[in-house]
Amino acid sequence: MSDTDERAGKDSPIDWFGTRARRIPPQPNGSAEPLSSRTMQLRVLPPVPADPDPGYSFVEPPLPGWTLPPVAGMGWAADAGRRRRLISRGLLLVVLVLQAALSLRLSNAAFEDEALYLYAGHVEIGHLFYGQSDYGGFDTYFSGAPVLYPVLAAAVDSVLGLAGARAMSLLFMLTATCCLYGVTRRLFNERAGLCAALLFAVSMPTLFLGNFATYDAPAVCLLAVSAWLLVVVAPRHWALVAAVGPVAALAVAVKYASALFLPTLTLLLVLAAYRHHGTRQALLRGVLFAAAAIATLVTGLLASGYLSAVQSTTTARTHGTTPAWQILEDTGRWAGLPVAVAVIGTVLYARTARLSEVPGWRQAVPGRRWRTCAGVLLTGTALLAPAYQIHLQTETSLQKHIGFGLFFAAPMAGVGVTRLMGAHFKFPQWAIAIGVLALTLGMNQSATYYGSWPDTRYLIPQLSYTVRPGQHWLGDPKEGPVYYLSRNGLTSYQDWLSFFYIDYTTSDGRHLTGVPGYRAAIDAGYFDGVVLNYAGGLAPAEQAVREEMRKTGRYRLTSSLPYQTSTGTGHFEIWVRQPTK
Template identity: 60%
Template sequence: MTTTENPATEDPASSAGWYDAESTLQLRVPFARGPQPAPGYTFDEISRAEWVLGRMPDAGWSAEPGQRRTRVSRALLVCLLLAQAVLSLRLHNSAFEDEALYVYAGHAMIDHLFHGAPDYGGFASYFSGSPVLYPVLAAWVDSAAGLTGVRLMSLAFMLGSTALLYSFTRKLFNERTALLAAGAFSVTQSTLFLGNFATYDAMAIFLLALTAWILVRVAPGHWALPLAAAPVAALTVGVKYAAALYLPTLAVLLVLVAHERLGGREALRRGAVFTTGVGILLGLGVLTTDYLQAIRSTTTERAHGTAPLGQLLWDCARWGGLLFALACLGTVLYARRAGLGEVPGGPGAAPSRRWRLALGAVLSGTALLAPAYQIHLQTSISLHKHIGYGLLFAAPMAGVALTRLMGAHFRFPQAVIAVGVLALTFGMSQSAQNYGVWPDTGRLIPELAKNVRPGQKWLGQPHEAPVYYLSNRGLTDYTLWTSIFYIDYTGREGRHLSGPEGYRAAIEDGWFDGVVLDWSDQPGEVQALIRDELRRSGRYRLATALIYRTSVGSGHFEIWLPLPAARTR
């Protein structure tokens, strides 16, 4: 649009969005709605027109990422990973009983596998993962860097999971969605908690993410390439048996990605190849090991608990509800419209609505698997950890929702900022609370070190942490400790006693060289029985009481020692 007015006499117009180009005045706004002045209008007539900024074009983004866009997105990913690392490392506590047990078991397995020591722990019969995989790796790291090094290994696994999530989400959608998905996953309480927790879970989540990354990348390629992911998927199940729950999601994800590029027949072919490969490897693993009983007792036939349904639903909602709600929103929005706003596609480039709905439903629905299984079992044990497995798969659809909320060209960043602040607040507070549930044994271990001697028999709760810390000093080992959960005691008459009778007889006979009790606000029946028997027998005295506080209450450790000349056996 031009006007015949002399631009030199219209200085205010120049500051109002006009510029001088070859003695004409031209509007800077590329698209406008409202009255459109025709050629020949005077400047005053044009300035009185009502101009409204229209929809910004998609020219700022191209379908294929450039080098600058790739560098910027990777730099932002590094910032996310650094923030995740800091938030995980801020958590502090002594070894949890599972951490101590797994690391100690790894040392025992190393002695058994490489030095001919007897396999006295029987870990393969009740561990929820193979004792020769994660525990051995954790023990090797522990030998070099202690528990801190093992926890740092978990942090590396969780950072790797976030990076792989970014990568395969970028492959499915684009950089912005990938960054938002990685950001949402990186601040969940399970991610932050597991980033500083030495158990199977961080390694298993990393292997799941690695499997998904491989499958998404090789799906359009040769039909045999999915076999490359089969060993990783089988290893994931070996590390944590419950990870088998997510194998169907991986197979369906492969089929969907291949279907979008190659069609239904080729997609099913690749899915069958992957499923067959994983099935063969898992079958060989079951046939060549004695882990079947552990798989049944810890996973497929696990004993039911008594946790109320309302409490389980509330825990699921507060630990994963926000990301799951975002994933559901992303599924709905993605099914309604294929374009993500900031990355334009050509005609016919968008996948079908049915495909989009299937992808969103599979990824989002995976977040429900662990909660549904634990609700079925009526147990909240490790729910705060297990919920993170499904959130890994739901995160891409959460990224889609956040992308849509933000709009093209960061039009509504305040919506994403508000959601991000809420997610960060939940993740930080919940991870800190869950990390402070168990009592710190920092004061207990030095007291025990003064009294425990090699070869002595002890009764303890907790006993895993003392065994881990004191075995490093050569003072004790796993076989010398009895827990409050099981006892097999041979009485004076040669009878094998278990349960309450076993504890009573062993204490009455002065069998133990010391007893450790964790006396919390709500002591269990066995702890109360042991304490009463220690007092009644007259063979033990309370030597030390150490007060502690946790995120859910308070309590104290009690150390009971035999009276002089009290032992008879």
């Protein structure tokens, strides 16, 4: 071989893919292929450990080229590195800031439920710590223990007012979003967790409850903490699940309707434990958790005597007249999008484990039965509250109860978004479209419902000039004036009567209820003042009272205060009894 040929072998060119070209070896008959214009014919060969052709005096060592590694079977690998954890938590923080901003933008006066619970909390504090009379009888008709959330909210209200009590609800809902991310991350992966947290954070129930001082927000938070703890302790020692039972029982004590979701928590624990311990150990953990929660509830129920309240507000509640189609329509309007995405996620996840979102599985891919059970359990929980309210034929608090089920359906909604996007964010337009639509619906619906009750910002100052301690007032609303005016010592709960019920005793000893009772009380001048809420019309009892006041001439109209809500306009009327001559 000549020096020229040897230099050509050493300095052979490199193609675009980083592979060194090689000169074609001589033919078997000893003749070489002719070259034209001193141009060598090139052939790209795969890199080999050693050149098997002994005709070369120089063997070029193989050079690594740019190659793509095989695509991982996991959507995101289970052993998340520090960088991915930091990015995921940073994105979760962005979601939490967005949720807080959208909830805090809502503004209105205290709703009647908020005013009632806060006032009841102050009464309970006086009874528990100062021995004052518990005259409200709140334990007989509250749908949650009056010594739990109302006391906590009243303590915050004493320092920070209504805004502080509402901020506490926001803190509860932000905690629920964090727990949702934690549950979804452990069941699936970080990407599904972020999608689930975003859909839950911008939904109407979440935004509404985040600025609403009732016991719904702490109940959702406690259920969320229970679900997260169960998923965390599922792979650990079996005795740890017993410690989670009291947390779930506390959620039921805060709001009795939370018991509807205890079976979901139990089955979620069984599925999570099956991944690590098998069927027998998983069932053992489920039974232990359920027993701990039930034992705590029974003990608390026997010690408190709240059985009548549980029956009247939850288990044996009076049925209404709302048709099923209307409940389904409102459910679809407030929660239709996340539930639909959760259904898509359930179907796609059950059909194939292509992305294999579940980390830490005993095998490479979870079985189809496990995937189907997990999807049906989580997504189906979103339908429990609407189904129960269809059974009761009432829409009372439906907009709040939907949020309980959305927490459990959100993980599958997160899986649905990741499946629609595909591996490596192949179709990001799906996530963008779903996110924008969910954000738009959540903002609009929460603002509409938050502005559906009258703003009493003008009514309360006007009443403060008129109401005096010891006077008897009839009002719609009743709870708002009692809450605001009692802070200044102008009135108390027992000084007001609503249009819901009356039992008036006449001078001759007769007990009158309903419209006759209101008419008799007006004729006798029993009330020092009356507040009417004219919202496109009056209820039968209010209309009867108004007619009676005009007929007797014992009351005069002192103020007519207009207001506007998201559903229309109306006005408050303040009637004051004239002094007798």
